[in-house]
Amino acid sequence: MAGFLDRVFGRVNSKGSGSTAKERLQFILVHDRINLPPERLQAMKEEILAVISKYVAVNSEDVDIALQQRQRDSLIVAEIPFTRPHEDIEKDDPDTPQESNRILD
Amino acid sequence: MGMGGKVVTVTSGKGGVGKTTATANLGAALARMGKSVVVIDADIGLRNLDVVMGLENRIVYDLVDVVEGRCKLRQAMIKHKQFPELYLIPAAQTRDKTAVSPADMIQLTDKLRPELDFILIDSPAGIERGFRNAVAPADEVLIVTNPEVSAVRDADRIIGLLEAENKGPGRLILNRVKMDMVRRGEMMSADDVTDILAISLIGIVPEDENVVPASNSGIPVTLNENSRAGQAFRNIARRLNGEIVPFMQLDEGGGFFQKLVRLFAGGNGQ
Ligand SMILES: Nc1ncnc2c1ncn2[C@@H]1O[C@H](COP(=O)(O)OP(=O)(O)O)[C@@H](O)[C@H]1O
Ligand SMILES: [Mg+2]
Numbered sequence A: 001m002a003g004f005l006d007r008v009f010g011r012v013n014s015k016g017s018g019s020t021a022k023e024r025l026q027f028i029l030v031h032d033r034i035n036l037p038p039e040r041l042q043a044m045k046e047e048i049l050a051v052i053s054k055y056v057a058v059n060s061e062d063v064d065i066a067l068q069q070r071q072r073d074s075l076i077v078a079e080i081p082f083t084r085p086h087e088d089i090e091k092d093d094p095d096t097p098q099e100s101n102r103i104l105d
Numbered sequence B: 001m002g003m004g005g006k007v008v009t010v011t012s013g014k015g016g017v018g019k020t021t022a023t024a025n026l027g028a029a030l031a032r033m034g035k036s037v038v039v040i041d042a043d044i045g046l047r048n049l050d051v052v053m054g055l056e057n058r059i060v061y062d063l064v065d066v067v068e069g070r071c072k073l074r075q076a077m078i079k080h081k082q083f084p085e086l087y088l089i090p091a092a093q094t095r096d097k098t099a100v101s102p103a104d105m106i107q108l109t110d111k112l113r114p115e116l117d118f119i120l121i122d123s124p125a126g127i128e129r130g131f132r133n134a135v136a137p138a139d140e141v142l143i144v145t146n147p148e149v150s151a152v153r154d155a156d157r158i159i160g161l162l163e164a165e166n167k168g169p170g171r172l173i174l175n176r177v178k179m180d181m182v183r184r185g186e187m188m189s190a191d192d193v194t195d196i197l198a199i200s201l202i203g204i205v206p207e208d209e210n211v212v213p214a215s216n217s218g219i220p221v222t223l224n225e226n227s228r229a230g231q232a233f234r235n236i237a238r239r240l241n242g243e244i245v246p247f248m249q250l251d252e253g254g255g256f257f258q259k260l261v262r263l264f265a266g267g268n269g270q
Helices: A002-006 A017-034 A038-053 A086-091 A097-103 B019-032 B063-067 B102-115 B129-135 B149-164 B179-183 B190-197 B211-217 B228-240 B256-264
Strands: A056-058 A064-070 A073-079 A082-085 B006-011 B037-041 B086-089 B118-122 B140-145 B171-177 B200-206
Touching: A017 A064, A017 A073, A017 B149, A017 B190, A038 A056, B006 B019, B006 B129, B019 B037, B019 B086, B019 B118, B019 B140, B019 B171, B019 B228, B063 B102, B102 B118, B102 B129, B129 B149, B140 B149, B149 B190, B171 B190, B190 B200, B200 B228
Parallel strands: B006 B118, B006 B140, B037 B086, B037 B118, B140 B171, B171 B200
Antiparallel strands: A056 A082, A064 A073
16 A cells, blocks of 8 residues: 555655655655545556546556655655557457556557 | 734744744744734733733733734733833633634734734744634745754645745745755755755744843844844844844854854855
């Protein structure tokens, strides 16, 4: 679960505990501000993915849905690479869909 | 916004970060600038502002007496020894926060506005009734925090609540900054904190050994010319008064030598 939110904040090159404090605060506040428990966040991510997957092919491992702060506004930022229109997948050999997705990466 | 004086509430979320110290010192600094000021202790049940201002043995009536009509407003305004236009309305010590409502505070400050330049309210810690009482009449809110994770987190919560009540975002007082620790990377800088909270800064107050002796003797530290925290509070008072006062090295607690070092290091004199 942490990875879902963690990725926004690239690990800062931490010299002293001051930068650790800042990093920890950014993570704490993003959760405080959205005020949703981790299970709800995970459920939201899965629902977003389910909707997108109805239209295009998505490899869930490449998906990045994260919370971000822009000044005092909170954003949900999603980066969802898709490989091809859904109808093409249906024509695929059912045994090797993952392989053909990877080629396009 | 009412006519006349400006209502400024000093709040924080977390306790012990310096609200009362800031309120007393901003009151004294504004009075020293020739402004008429009343400071109100809204921390009912945990009266403190009277002690920091050295007025504890003059209390006859308090905030709850005014609200409940047991005395005239003027009777509860204790005049400061040194500044004839600096007053304190103390908190009741034996009551709780529910003795006063946000509407009472609005009514009280509306009576004070025509007579004074500044009405400063010292808020209790927390996010409940006492906080709402203190914030209800505010034209401007000052949020005090320390450069520590828990204090900044609570400040963020307060800023969110202020925004929800259209009282935000307010301006930040970063108190108890130890510049030597910031330089060693062991304490968040003012830039770090404003980065995280995304609100504007009205002042940086250094940790200063003069603060405790000042409250010991009931003489606000800002009246001590040699205190760096005192200087920082004087600067904040001027900014509150609408003056543009550059953030000097002094605010960070750096001396002349450190100023030079920072210049040569290309530092950006916050
Ligand atoms: N800049 C400072 N330097 C040193 N001590 C400080 C400073 N600001 C506040 N203090 C001390 O911190 C303590 C808490 O301050 P106080 O103003 O009572 O906080 P609050 O009203 O937010 O609970 C007091 O003992 C006070 O003397
Ligand atoms: Mg206090």
